[in-house]
Amino acid sequence: MRFAWAHLCALFLFVAGATAEGHASHLVIAVRAEPNSIDPQFSAVGTNQATAMHMFDTLFTRDADLKLQPALALEAQRVDALTWRLKLRPGVRFHDGTPFDAEDVIFSLTRARHVPFSPASFAGRVAKIARMRAVDPLTVEIVTTEPAPQLITDLATVFMIPSELGESVTTAEFNDGRAAIGTGPWRFVRWLRGDRLELERNPDYWGPRPQFERVTIRFIVSDAARVAALLSGSVDLIDAVPPADLDGMRSHAELVLWQIPTVTFLYLGLDVARDDNPSIKTPRGQSSRNPFKDLRVRQALAAAIDRKLLIEKILSGSGVPANQMMPAGTLGFDPTIPPLAYDPERARALLAEAGWPNGFEVTLATPNNRYLNDALVAQAVGSMLARIGLKVHIDAMPRNVFLPRATRREFGLFLYGFGSVTGESLIGMRSVLGSVDPKRGSGTLNRGGYSNPVLDAALQRAAAANADDELAVNLQEAARLAAADMPLIPLYHQVATWASRAHLQLVPRRDERTLAHNVTSLEKNR
Amino acid sequence: MLAVLAAMSVIVFLGVFVIGDPVELLVNPEATQAEREAAIAALGLDQPVWRQYLSFLGDALRGDLGRSFVFNEPALQLVASRIPATLELALTAMAIALLFGIPLGVIAGTRPHSLIGRTIHGGAVLGFALPNFWQGLLLIMVFAVLLGWLPSGGRGETGTWFGIETSFATLDGLRHLVLPALNLALFKLSLIVRLTASSMQEALASDYIEFARAKGLRPRRILGVHALKNVMVPVVTVAGLEFGSLIAFAIVTETVFSWPGMGKLIIDSITVLDRPVIVAYLLLVVLMFMVINLIVDILYSAIDPRVQLAGSR
Amino acid sequence: MNVWMRLLFATRSGTIAVIVFAAIALAAIAAPWIAPQNPYDLAALDLRDARLPPGSVGPSGHVFALGSDVLGRDVLAAILYGLRMSLAVGVTSSVIALAIGMLLGLYAAYKGGRIDSLLMRLVDLQLSFPTILVALILLAVLGKGLEKIVLALVLVQWALFARTARAAALTEVRKDYIDAARILRLPEWRIVLVHLLPNCLPPVSAVAAVQVAHAISLEATMSFLGVGLPITEPSLGLLIASGFQYLLSGDYWISVFPGVALLLLVGSLNVVADGLRAAMNPRLESARAKLPPLLPESVQSAPAAEAALTVDRVTTRFASSQGLVNALNGVSLTLRRGEVLGLVGESGSGKSVLGRSIMGLIAPPGRIVGGDIWLGTTSLTALTEEQRRALRGSRMAMVLQDPLTSLNPVLRIETQMIETILAHENVSKEQARARALRALEAVGIPAPEERLKCYPHQLSGGMRQRVAIAIALLNRPDVLIADEPTTALDVTIQSQILAQVQQLVRETGTAMIWITHDLGVVAGLADRIAVMYLGHIVEIGPTQQILSAPAHPYTAGLLASIPSRNERGQPLQQLRGSTPSPVGLPPGCVFRNRCDRSSPRCEQMPELLGTTRQVRCFHPLEEAT
């Protein structure tokens, strides 16, 4: 029956596809999230960055594997502990024809500090910059307030805009297109809020020229609607393909899927610090001592989860079982950490050993609109935990409700994730597992109260590292420490999936961003 | 009415304050404490809630409903920019409902016990029973995915008429309009059918119809003039009043069909707690309803000659 | 209540809906006992069972009759639990809202004045906002959760109940039994709760059935939008929404079956509500009845040429739920040109049915089952409906009892007059209008030019009846049937109209049947009087003769009971008993059980004997002549 249905869909799709107009050199993409501004410096959230990457460039950029690559800057020399010298790419022009030079860099990095009303400011990325100087039109000298080994990483997020816009340029001017002038592969045509963004090819792009003349990026929040748009031929490519549709799409001759394991790490957070855990009840119903303070309980939970089954059934394969924060092939990943085995017997034994032979009652909090099938994952995890004798309730809520409560540490057990979009684990480890220390910016996302001075020290060393090797060694040490102590229970790394018409090719990115210039068509005449 | 607006603004203001903190969503998770605080201050969220409300109220009186936390644009302008999309959807839906609903209702009302009358009645019950969102999903499934006749969502190409962006202006826009408008219309269509049918039945049983028959009028005139003119009174009134509800139910349709109207905006804004937008939306909608009610009142007195007298017994 | 039940089950769709709803409700209530698993107990789920098609057996050994969802949850069980939740949410919120709304509405209607207008202000305000918007805002403010959605739904619904209850109560409050209770100085709470409430319950309960359906649908919608129930609660809306994703991959059962369940639940409730509403509409009953069968035809002879109208053994019946109503039983009479016949009878005597039978206005479930009517020498039963229509309003016309309802309220007087001419004659609109103007003048309407432009409501009752008479006489009909046209009017106005009509028919030579229950009216108007009782003409003859020397005991009794025929202050002569029902009459004289002169012979039906003066009685007070 199921196959018959799928074939029926395929048949109609074929008909539909045949009738759809051939978009001559026009690409239509549907993405899940819409930016809240075209101003590339307004908000540092991923959606905005992904959108900005079409029209604007950064000094350094990250490739599909999140490796740093030169972009508008060709190289960065460290003159001394505090001084950096950047060589700019020659011959680059903004969409309006003005050449890109050192003044634009200084202007852009200066404006990034104080974009009005910015909810997610870039100020932190440029905070350590003390002063800047144009040595010549293609050379910029940056002096920092303190040694800043991560400066290039930070600069890789700040987009360049022409200095001609002037100090007074507003976000609104970007949004209506007047100020949407960058050096990127696409030019702004128009933005219909809530519906789509239209772009046209920048014929003078300094990098590889996009294959398509025009691109429309439609914003379709609803998973079903996005998939339907692809199936009905309204769009050529969609991102965030819901796991539910993967099986169906794999069997379509007309469609092709693009997948890549991402740096988005899903885990079970645990309150390991306090004596009274707000999510726990004993079998008799009263709140009690906090079982999660006991390593054996944490290990029991880790062993109770069948990650493979979870990924297969709930995510239709859109996941890679995780045993640490970073996926293989990224900075900070430690290959020596053993995988987490599914062993319910051992889990039950560990629980009994820890003094909970009859389990306990616990509420697992989860967002329901943040990650792929997050609420379903939580329920599946809940049912697995129920099998080792816990009584599990699920408390699912939108992330805007979840996050403040998590930050207030109202949850003793929760499902959440972290995306190391910079391709290394320093920021993630420091925010999620570092001891809470606002002054050093450590532990900002530490919602379980974990504190380990040895781990903090390793991260401290990593932050001060001047070379990637040094960074990697320290981060791997931190990863091993976390694996041994298990302050959170790793679940999996999300796999991102795009689906497109069969003739299209996409270079999928680990940070899940959908870039129109990464799409090419196999049909040369298009 | 001003009291309503004020009360509404207080409730929404407090309500959103209670549910959650927009900062958590908006601020970069990597941000330092200082950055967070800066963002909070920039949004004015560091003030106590009554302070925030008072400053909001002060601005509101000057016509400024604040800036969207998310889009950093005046909330009122943001909501207003979405009005045309919603209005064209609602208007089309209402047109569909009336254009099909009245004739079907007349048929069902004049021949309630015939096969066709029963079929229409059954269809109307079905239209009532199917929840709006399911209808929409099924429409997408059948007409967009299976048959591939119509686009599954979005607003399509728009053209400009009298300075307003509208889907009516282009073929592509019209194609995009069909399914959402149909989805939005189905419930009202059922309502109009039932209302027309029952008013028709009532009219046909009345003395003036019997008198018209006694006068020897032709059946077509009895039905088309005597009965229909009376039927139109409740139908027009209800249609007018239901127009407001169409705008509200557009929330569901717009969500299902990713239609970039006010409804989608409000749902999106609720998920991210964009308070200024929520407040602006509500105030604007209240205002729209007041205008609609006024228009219905005027329309009603235009269509029913008795209305002037109705007040004074 | 019993009446409702009977009527609800009288229609097939109603019966099916009640059965479907009852089955769903039972299944939902019994869900924990009949469902194959508790789908919302995490310990009962096995992920290995995920997404199995209907009828499969999962790796865990569980049988999934309707398939399983992505968590390995049994769809059938989930539907049962979902229905349970939907019903609980819908019924709880509607019942609470009903209780609140009902009490407020009743109290407002009972008290009236400021309390009423304040409450209704509030209700109007609330109702001018669509429910979905109010619910959405409330839920956005309140957050998710079962009790919150119930609270939101109560807040959304109470106003509608208050309004419905108030509207129902307002009609009830105006009824005299409430005044009677007040006059009897019953306590206020008692009047509201004991007298008002039970009588307002029927309309409110029909609304309640719709509201339960609406609440269920709204809950599903809210959950779909992500602001209703949390994902861990069994909600059909959530099932449909989450399952829709899998529809595209072919796993239709996750979404479709819950959708069908929701459709059945909401649909059956709507039909039940329709049934309830229809059951309260008295017209429904007759509408569903079948047509009475025709009588075997008997040979009819053409009438005398001088008769304007000949009614020959006309029998008219109505089908009702009680049985066949014998409204007319072989009624015969003739009307000479220019003659005025007073047709007198009490309620249920069939006098109005006779008028409408002559006009050919008997509509299903009524039917002329036998006899013939001749207009001049034209047999009306031999004509097609279109031919009969052409005669109506031109050669025969009618005026109805209630001047307030017989004119179309939304058409101007001139429209209603001109169309009457144009329906029968091919004249210009201007000519027709000029004739309408003259007709208004003729019935004594001052400033007719202005009146033509008026709508009916702008005229007084007397004026409206004059207009109706003018319309009836527009085409100078041979026969005018006036069905109690002055009963609803005041005495002084009645007398004006009687004078006018008397003069008009004399001038135009129109023959007229004046139907009335008031012997006094026809005493001054009619040439002859016919007295009807239970579908029979019992006596017919010249006015003076009937009034001074009635022959039929019924006519005599009727006349004797008129106060002015009795000595002041003395007990009136009275007929004993009351008129029996026209359904299932035993054979024989219909008056015999109230008659002092009846004998065993009266078990036969007497014939209407005589020529100028005819009596249908074996023991008449005067002999027929």
Next chain:
Amino acid sequence: MTAHVLLEVNEVSRTFATRRDFAAKLASLLGADKPVPAVRALDRVSLTVAEREVVGVVGESGCGKSTLARIIIGLLTPSSGTVTYKGRPVHAGEAQAPLDIQMVFQDPTASLNPRRRVAELLLEAPLVHGLCKPEEAEDLLASLLRSVGLDPAVGRRFPHEFSGGQRQRLGIARALAVQPQLLVCDEPVAALDVSVQAQVLNLFMQLRAERGLAYLFISHDLGVVRHLSDRVVIMYLGRVVEQATTEELFARPNHPYTRALLESAPKVDARTTFQPIRGEIPSPLDPPPGCHFHPRCPFASERCKRERPELAEIAPGHWSACHLNSGGA
């Protein structure tokens, strides 16, 4: 006679404000301040009912007779003037008339709660007011039903199981249950067929004889009023225009309106040509100045248009409000 006065209505007036319609609201919103029209339903009406007396009130629509009844019974409060019953004001404090005054309504169907059984209908008030003990209820029910000529065994039935005449009997029985002395009857036989009407009228007379009841008998039917009443009050547009004993009034009607009314009433016994008075009954919203009847009155003069004629005693016990009696025009 004054010693036995039961009910005294003294200069009672009652006005109703009309609701403004949409256009009026809009107009007043725009600043055009039109006065809200008011209906003067009763205009300085006085009358008395003595013990065991039957007073008939006659008038056409808009004359205020129903308003008068509702004021007497305590359902409405007068705008001015007083109503006293046995010397005590009826409207003192709460708008509650004494239980002694009961009412019989026009529509026997609407005046009985369709969802209550006969026993509940009749016994509710006596039980609530403690006029009878629960154990005596059965007997009271039987005697009430018997006294209105119904089978005492019908207590379990619902009103719809009775014919119109029987329902009116039930309505009377309910009023009798609290042992009233005065029955206000508002068109009690208008909805009944002629043959049933006689039965009910006979019941009224019988009850009067048995129980010594007084009646205020409102009717548009002159024949009925004449048959039953001791005195008759004629009303026109909220005012009493004439009042006299029944014989006097019908023998020597004074007011032109009374005369018109008597002439207009259809009579069974004489074949008359109708000689109606002219004109419509004016709207109570906008009554003519002076004598309300002047536009229709064949004798009207200039004075009638300006000046309201006061009720004056033209013969012992015969009062009329017409300028013709005070030297005419």
